[in-house]
Amino acid sequence: MSESRPITEAGGRGDRSIPKIVLTDAEAGAAAFVGSNSRSYNYFEPKKRRATKYEDVTVDVQPDPDRYLTQGWILGWANGDLGYDASWTRMKSSDWHRFRDPNEEWEQSIYINNSNSVRTVQSSIENAKSGNAFEFWNKSWIPIIAKHFSAWGHVDQGLGMYVFMPAQRTAMSNMHNNAISVNCMHKLRTAQDIMLYNMELMGIFGDEFDGEAHQEVWLNDPSWQGVRENVERLMNIQNPSGSSEWAEATFASNIVFEPLVGELFRSQFVMQFAPSHGDSVSPSVIGVSEREFNDRDLRYTMDMMKDFLEDETHGEENKQIMQEWLAEWVPYSIQAAKGLEPIWSESEVQPVSFEESFEQVKSRFEGILSELELRVPEEVTT
Amino acid sequence: MARTSVSKAHAKIQELSWEPTFVTKDPKYKTDYTFKKGGQKDPMKQVLSSYFPMQEEKDHRVYGAIDGAIRGNMWRQVQPRWMEWQKLFLSIIPFPEISAARAMPLLTEAVPNPEIHNGLAFQMIDEVRHSTIQMNLKREYMRNYIDPAGFDITQKSFHNNYAGTIGRQFGEGFITGDALTACNIYLQVVAETAFTNTLFVAMPSEAAANGDYLLPTVFLSVQSDESRHMNNGYGTLLMSLADDDNKDLIERDLIYSLWNQHAVVDAAIGTIIDYGSKDRRKDRESYTEMWRRWYYDDYYRSYLVPLEKYGLKVPHDVIEDAWTRMTDGFYHHTVAQFFATGWMVNYWRIDPMTEEDFEWFEDKYPGWYDKFGKWWEHYSSLSEPNGHNPIAFENTGYVYPHRCWSCMVPCLIREDTVMDYVDGQWRTYCHKWCHWTDTVAFREEYKGRPTPSMGRMTGQREWETLYHGWDLAEAIKDLGYVRNDGETLVPQPHVIFDDNKMWKLDNVRGIEFQSPNVLLNEMSDEEREKHMEEYKQGFTINESL
Numbered sequence: 061m062s063e064s065r066p067i068t069e070a071g072g073r074g075d076r077s078i079p080k081i082v083l084t085d086a087e088a089g090a091a092a093f094v095g096s097n098s099r100s101y102n103y104f105e106p107k108k109r110r111a112t113k114y115e116d117v118t119v120d121v122q123p124d125p126d127r128y129l130t131q132g133w134i135l136g137w138a139n140g141d142l143g144y145d146a147s148w149t150r151m152k153s154s155d156w157h158r159f160r161d162p163n164e165e166w167e168q169s170i171y172i173n174n175s176n177s178v179r180t181v182q183s184s185i186e187n188a189k190s191g192n193a194f195e196f197w198n199k200s201w202i203p204i205i206a207k208h209f210s211a212w213g214h215v216d217q218g219l220g221m222y223v224f225m226p227a228q229r230t231a232m233s234n235m236h237n238n239a240i241s242v243n244c245m246h247k248l249r250t251a252q253d254i255m256l257y258n259m260e261l262m263g264i265f266g267d268e269f270d271g272e273a274h275q276e277v278w279l280n281d282p283s284w285q286g287v288r289e290n291v292e293r294l295m296n297i298q299n300p301s302g303s304s305e306w307a308e309a310t311f312a313s314n315i316v317f318e319p320l321v322g323e324l325f326r327s328q329f330v331m332q333f334a335p336s337h338g339d340s341v342s343p344s345v346i347g348v349s350e351r352e353f354n355d356r357d358l359r360y361t362m363d364m365m366k367d368f369l370e371d372e373t374h375g376e377e378n379k380q381i382m383q384e385w386l387a388e389w390v391p392y393s394i395q396a397a398k399g400l401e402p403i404w405s406e407s408e409v410q411p412v413s414f415e416e417s418f419e420q421v422k423s424r425f426e427g428i429l430s431e432l433e434l435r436v437p438e439e440v441t442t
Numbered sequence: 443m444a445r446t447s448v449s450k451a452h453a454k455i456q457e458l459s460w461e462p463t464f465v466t467k468d469p470k471y472k473t474d475y476t477f478k479k480g481g482q483k484d485p486m487k488q489v490l491s492s493y494f495p496m497q498e499e500k501d502h503r504v505y506g507a508i509d510g511a512i513r514g515n516m517w518r519q520v521q522p523r524w525m526e527w528q529k530l531f532l533s534i535i536p537f538p539e540i541s542a543a544r545a546m547p548l549l550t551e552a553v554p555n556p557e558i559h560n561g562l563a564f565q566m567i568d569e570v571r572h573s574t575i576q577m578n579l580k581r582e583y584m585r586n587y588i589d590p591a592g593f594d595i596t597q598k599s600f601h602n603n604y605a606g607t608i609g610r611q612f613g614e615g616f617i618t619g620d621a622l623t624a625c626n627i628y629l630q631v632v633a634e635t636a637f638t639n640t641l642f643v644a645m646p647s648e649a650a651a652n653g654d655y656l657l658p659t660v661f662l663s664v665q666s667d668e669s670r671h672m673n674n675g676y677g678t679l680l681m682s683l684a685d686d687d688n689k690d691l692i693e694r695d696l697i698y699s700l701w702n703q704h705a706v707v708d709a710a711i712g713t714i715i716d717y718g719s720k721d722r723r724k725d726r727e728s729y730t731e732m733w734r735r736w737y738y739d740d741y742y743r744s745y746l747v748p749l750e751k752y753g754l755k756v757p758h759d760v761i762e763d764a765w766t767r768m769t770d771g772f773y774h775h776t777v778a779q780f781f782a783t784g785w786m787v788n789y790w791r792i793d794p795m796t797e798e799d800f801e802w803f804e805d806k807y808p809g810w811y812d813k814f815g816k817w818w819e820h821y822s823s824l825s826e827p828n829g830h831n832p833i834a835f836e837n838t839g840y841v842y843p844h845r846c847w848s849c850m851v852p853c854l855i856r857e858d859t860v861m862d863y864v865d866g867q868w869r870t871y872c873h874k875w876c877h878w879t880d881t882v883a884f885r886e887e888y889k890g891r892p893t894p895s896m897g898r899m900t901g902q903r904e905w906e907t908l909y910h911g912w913d914l915a916e917a918i919k920d921l922g923y924v925r926n927d928g929e930t931l932v933p934q935p936h937v938i939f940d941d942n943k944m945w946k947l948d949n950v951r952g953i954e955f956q957s958p959n960v961l962l963n964e965m966s967d968e969e970r971e972k973h974m975e976e977y978k979q980g981f982t983i984n985e986s987l
Contacts, residue, residue: 079651079721086525086588087517091939095591095925095932099584103598103922117577120597121536123610128601130908132901134850135614138886138894143614167574170567171501174494182491217458221559225566226470226547229617234540238570241543245567249490252455256491259454275457292462304470304547 103128107160114164122234124156148230149307150299150381152374156232159367161239163356170242173356174249177348181253184344185260193340194264200408201337202268205261208403209342210274211284212325213254215291216349220247222295223313227306239360240310246357250349257345286399290317290392307368311382312389314361315432318353319425320393325400326350328417336409358428365432382434390437397421452487459556469551471621472895475688479554482677484561486670493564497571500663504575507659508582516655517586522793522937524652525583527718529592529790531710532580533600534609535641536573538633541613542671543569545625552621553678561674568667579660588939591925591932592789599789599932602921604905605710605781608850612706615699619884619897620691622682627695628703630675635745636700637707638668639736644715644729651721683752690889693755698883700757701875704764705849708733712774713781717795722802730768730807738765760875767855767873772807775814776854782821783840786832786914786950788933789923794822816983823987825935827949832914833935835953839984844958844977845904846872848879856980861962861970868963868970906957915951 088099100111104119111119122144123129133143141147146156163169188194224244228237262271278284294313299305327350331343368378397418404414426436517525546566550559584593592599600606616629642665646658682688712729727735738761746756767773782792795803795818803810817838824833834842843852844859847869853859860877861870871877884899886892902908909917918924923932929946936943965973 077723077725079723079726081519082521082653082720083519084521084653085518086520086522087515088586088588088590090588093589093939093941094927094930094944095594096589096939098594098926099590100594101581101584101596102594103596113578113581116581117574120601121540121573121577123537123597123601128598130602131607131903131905133614134607134611134899134901134903135618136898136900137618138896138898142900143618167571167578168501168505170570171494171498174490175498178491178494213458214460221550221563225550225563228566229544229547237540237544238574241566241570244563245490248563249494251458252451252490255455255458256451256489259451271454272457275460279460279463289464292464295462296465296467298468298470 104157112164114166114169115160117166118161118234118238119157120234122237124232127157144230144232146232148299149232149305151307151368151378152371153232153368154371154373157235159233159235159364161235161360162363163239163242163360165238165242165356165360170245174245177246177249177352178253180348181257181345184341185257188341189260189264194261196338198337198339198408199268201334201339202261202265203270203273204333204337204403204407205339205342206258206270206273207277207281208274208283208406209330209346210254210258210271211278211281212346213251213258213274214278215287215322216247216251216254218291218295219313219317220244220251223291223297223309226304227309230304230306236306236364239364240306243310243314243357243360246349246352250352253345253348257342283400283402286392286396287321290321290396293392307364308385310361311365311385314353314357315365315428316386316389316425317393317396318358319428320390320421321396321400322353323350323424324397324417324421328412328420329400329403332412332417333404333407333409336411337407362428362431369432369434379434382432386429386434386437390439394439448489448492449487451489451491452484455489455560456557459559471548471551473552473621473623474891474893474895475552475620475622475682475691476685477552477554477681478684481555481681481684482558484557484673484677486561486673488561488564488670490564500666501575504659504663508579508656511656511659512582512586515586516653517588519653520587521652521654521720522588522791522939523720524649524654524718525587526589526592526791526793526937527714528580528583528654528657529596530605530788531645531714532576532583532593533596533789534606534612534710536576536580537600537610538613538616539569539573539576541569541616542629542634543567543573545616545629548617548621548625549674549678553626553681555677555681558674558677558681561670561677565671565674568670572664572667575660575664579656582656589791589937592791595789595922595932598922603787603789604784604845604850605788607905608706609710611850612703615702615897620695620893620895622678622691623695623698623896626675626678626682627692628699630671631679632696632699632703634668635672635675636737636741637703638665639740640707640711640729640732642668644727644732644736645711648715648719648721651726652719679749679754680752683749683754686753689753689755690891691893693757694883694888696755697757697760697875698879700760701764701873702849702879704767705846705851705872705876708764708768708774709777709851712768713778716774716803716806717778717792722798724802724805728806729774733768734765763873763875767858771855771858772810772813773855775803775807775810777851779814779817779840780843780852780854782818782935783834783842785933785935786834786918786931786945787921787923790932791934791937793937794818794825794935796822816985820983820987821935826938826943827945831953832945832950835914836987837984838987839982841977841981842958844870844962845906846870846876847903848872848876848899850903850905853977857978859974859978861974868959870959870962904957904959906955907960909955910957910960912955913951914953914955915947917955918947918950 136142228241297309334342401414546562584590642661649657715729853872
């Protein structure tokens with residue numbers, strides 16, 4: 061600087077125009093006056109003594125005429141539906157804003173967790189490549205991964221894009237919708253992880269690995285048609301008024317389909333069968349998704365459903381509706397699960413029978429329903 | 443991931459889509475537009491495995507800057523005048539952001555193109571990012587700025603305040619009505635492609651000039667996601683343009699979106715940038731100069747006009763009318779005056795303008811002093827409680843305005859006001875285009891064509907109706923704009939942090955609040971015509987009080 065002019069005079073360098081730095085003393089505590097100590101959001105009840113950062117950035121971002129929205133929703137549809145409409149689900153709640161996502165998902169956690177998942181998947185593949193782990197794969201296993209493992213990508217794509225994506229539009233609070241939107245990204249990211257893994261395997265195994273076989277399998281292989289039907293029906297869930305049924309979609313996907321079909325495929329098939337065929341990588345890839353479901357997506361769904369079931373005014377009615385949902389969706393998922401049975405005998409080594417695997421997931425499913433105090437449908441027990 | 447790998451990966455993930463056969467897809471979100479399948483590609487070639495780590499890195503930078511601002515005590519140098527307006531801006535913006543996330547399935551349902559759906563999924567989680575990152579920024583302001591009152595009630599006040607409602611239509615417009623109108627034209631093609639430049643680029647520059655470098659840190663990080671969203675919008679718009687039957691609807695939606703967002707965004711951001719700044723260097727751009735650069739040149743001339751060759755009917759007259767209103771009409775200056783007139787039902791403080799401000803305004807907007815100078819002098823002289831009423835109830839000559847039924851900003855350029863009997867009541871509109879929006883666009887048919895998917899205006903659209911006949915003190919209590927002693931108001935017409943100079947409920951008690959629209963509807967036809975004739979002639983500010 062040519063002259064030692066104080067920077068607060070905004071002298072700058074020659075003719076450059078820069079704003080003045082002004083010391084305003086506008087920091088917290090610089091003066092005491094009424095309200096100067098009111099340093100927390102005071103318009104909602106935190107779940108615990110002090111609001112978490114998650115609550116601060118999430119609660120009441122989506123308005124509600126039953127809280128502070130005094131002018132009401134100002135835009136709607138020709139049929140009279142408004143911005144967010146309680147009639148879009150059969151669940152009823154005496155307080156839609158009571159639910160908190162136990163995972164406390166917000167901006168930072170979403171990106172940290174998903175980036176960690178990406179790194180886990182990528183490092184599993186890279187480690188295997190550098191250790192030549194793919195050389196130890198049983199040759200009979202390669203087409204199974206090409207066909208069946210890759211076909212699972214369609215499931216996650218369907219759930220993410222066409223079940224959870226519309227569901228996150230319609231729930232009655234920001235806490236519900238944000239939790240569902242994170243679930244949506246878990247599914248879509250896993251779908252893409254599976255496809256990118258497929259692409260890696262095409263490079264590793266060359267002609268031995270048919271990278272596009274999954275499409276035909278998904279559309280036409282009889283083993284997968286029950287799964288596809290279940291997913292397509294989930295994609296088309298709506299309540300009698302014709303609008304999206306977000307609570308049913310979340311329930312039927314995460315309480316019914318994922319435990320009965322998702323875990324059957326991921327934990328009971330891929331994780332059990334791959335090691336016996338020299339494949340240490342596929343369990344790592346799908347394991348990330350399995351952990352996300354167990355640790356995060358099932359966890360928020362259980363809390364969400366318990367909130368409906370424990371509602372003092374509507375709990376009993378909600379329970380009856382969930383029983384109806386079970387009656388509707390369990391048969392599809394049982395059919396989807398049983399449809400997969402042939403792939404258990406397709407591989408050279410069968411470390412576990414389909415019956416044993418299915419018993420495991422049925423038991424797990426019964427445990428989930430028991431925790432929700434819901435009756436286990438006949439299809440499961442017989 | 444290398445770019446070539448991203449291209450291959452993007453091509454690979456296209457294999458995930460399929461056409462369902464077990465169910466006949468019944469779209470939950472409808473449109474009156476028609477589409478042929480396929481078509482547009484996603485040139486951004488987005489893949490989640492590269493997206494998440496990239497965003498995580500951006501977050502590290504944002505949160506590093508927040509830590510730095512706290513440790514370095516940025517608030518020693520922020521201008522209170524600026525920070526007070528953030529109580530309004532940051533109460534509004536997280537809702538439109540989260541609404542944009544919620545809007546994405548409108549297009550996945552209505553637009554038959556899986557490649558575009560993939561782009562929409564990225565946009566959905568981007569918008570969750572934006573909403574929560576902005577809520578967190580506001581939380582830091584609340585914790586570290588000298589006067590947290592107003593930040594502490596932020597979402598409640600956004601929901602029950604007239605200004606919050608004006609801003610809220612921005613978000614509600616994304617998520618209701620015709621899927622293409624809402625999510626493609628109103629959100630992506632106009633809000634994101636045109637107005638994020640003023641919202642997220644012009645605003646940060648002004649924040650930095652007022653000692654606040656956190657807002658630029660957060661909002662430029664937000665803006666770096668917007669190119670993805672503009673791209674999503676562009677692809678869908680080109681798909682719409684491929685069918686001639688859509689062209690009238692696109693034109694309708696452009697008129698509505700361009701005008702409504704001019705009315706809403708320019709009102710708020712124009713005021714915040716020009717009246718929230720203490721930086722009065724004559725060579726810094728005014729809001730109108732920014733508007734000319736970011737909106738008129740970069741958006742209108744460089745983005746919209748070239749689309750004419752694809753058959754887009756660009757409503758040039760709407761854009762020119764907006765420009766005329768911004769310049770000849772002094773649009774956002776009339777809004778600032780209105781905000782300050784009603785300071786006692788705000789949840790932020792408004793600093794009086796000074797001689798230095800007057801000089802800057804006159805330089806940037808010749809003729810400004812004659813229109814607004816005297817009024818701001820009255821505002822300044824009435825800013826501390828001294829036995830007088832708030833300025834709205836003193837004899838300044840200012841006439842409290844009617845509210846526009848469409849955009850809900852008041853009818854401030856008096857001669858432009860339109861009055862009409864619509865749906866069983868007398869309504870006022872701030873301009874012929876807002877009248878058109880209610881009476882032509884948001885209806886069951888357009889140019890003789892049924893438009894069953896088009897949205898509807900609902901709700902209590904005139905905020906003053908809620909408090910018609912109330913004592914002002916009771917209305918403020920009801921709104922919750924009272925500090926924690928139960929007496930002192932959250933809003934103040936100054937930025938003096940001294941209990942002795944702050945207005946209390948007792949200072950505003952005994953004043954009856956009235957709704958112009960209720961009064962208008964109570965008038966006889968003759969009275970109403972006369973009233974409107976006088977209203978449109980405007981007012982003269984008294985030389986002295």
